[in-house]
Amino acid sequence: MKTSSIQYKLIMAGTGLFLCFFLVIHLLGNLQLLLPAAEAKEQFNWYSHLLAGNLFIKIVSWVLLLSIIAHAVYALIITRKSNKANGTKYAYDKRGASSTWNSRNMGLLGTVILVFLVIHLKDFWYVSDFTTMNLDKQGNKDMYSVVVLTFHEWWYVLIYEISFIALGFHLLHGFFSAARTLGIYHPKYVNLVRYTGWVYTAFITGGFMLIPIYLYFNN
Template sequence: MATSGLFLCFFLIIHLLGNLQLLSPPAVAREQFNWYSHLLSGNILIKIISYVLYLSIIAHAVYALIITRVNIKAQGSKYVYDKRGKVSSWNSRNMGVLGTIILIFLVIHFKDYWYIYKFGNLPLDVKGNKDLYSIVVSSFQQGWYVILYELSFIALGFHLLHGFFSAARTLGLYHRKYAAAIRVVGWIYSLAITLGFMLIPIFIYFNLNF
């Protein structure tokens, strides 16, 4: 669970850096983003990494279900003194809910972009690359889709925040000598990823609709 989660954390950095090209002026953004999309689909090394990514997502979801079932069984007998709400964060107690929201979002996300790019009949840009930029921009011009995207990444932010600390503990990295540093890194990472992804649809929506 920890290793698959940390790999996905690394992937989110790469994915965000690529998507930030959408903040460029439209003509530049179209060319750069379509080139980036073509690179991801045409490079053999990146294809191998993408297969690892798919397996990591599946493994992360499956392990989450297993852990949830184990936890449910373990809760068969109640504690005499149970005040977990006071000693644990809200997101740590609701990782299953947050994970479910993210999983639903991923299904929508893959259907709207990955599936269309791989199997749809997309037009080509002036450089001969599939014009995924037009699909992304079109989706982010719809208010309901922007709201869905924003809510999903708020859920991801809470999920990342707890998951980062939990993975550090699991891998033996959360030592009291540098626990404060890990917490700072975790907060910075979670906020940067969450706000970075949330900025993109808002920027496109307000710049192209008004």
């Protein structure tokens, strides 16, 4: 039982770190949306076309999808095992005195993120791959216009902002949890791990939150 729990946590850590790496790449690509409109449209559409037509990227995207599914499934397994081992209802325990809010609410945060992913994939990935789209002057699918129109609605921007806040809390706890699982949360490196986790979380969360707000007020 103990061995299987360790294996589950290692899978969680591995898939989580892969998703963390993907978020960096995804954010760097999306930051093109902050360029002046004409330049952003040309570059972002070219970037989207490059991703859609690259076999390696296609393979990575499927690995990404499998990683998301595995991460969610094993999170549920670990949570159920933990609750069963505790033998008491979570609402009546005393963990609040020694744990952070995000560590006690990873299930809620994960649910918000999963709902967000469904919305995000439907509005962008599905539209790009399974619908007929307008083309820009270079003959690329005009994903830029789709993104701009999507973030033209204040309530849609609000959904994204709330989702990215949930992502930030989730990342912060997940980063430290993965470090412990992999054995690198050592007293010698604890300050470095904490600093890296906070900087990474601030960069990812802040970057993704900036884009919808910028597009809403500038387009």
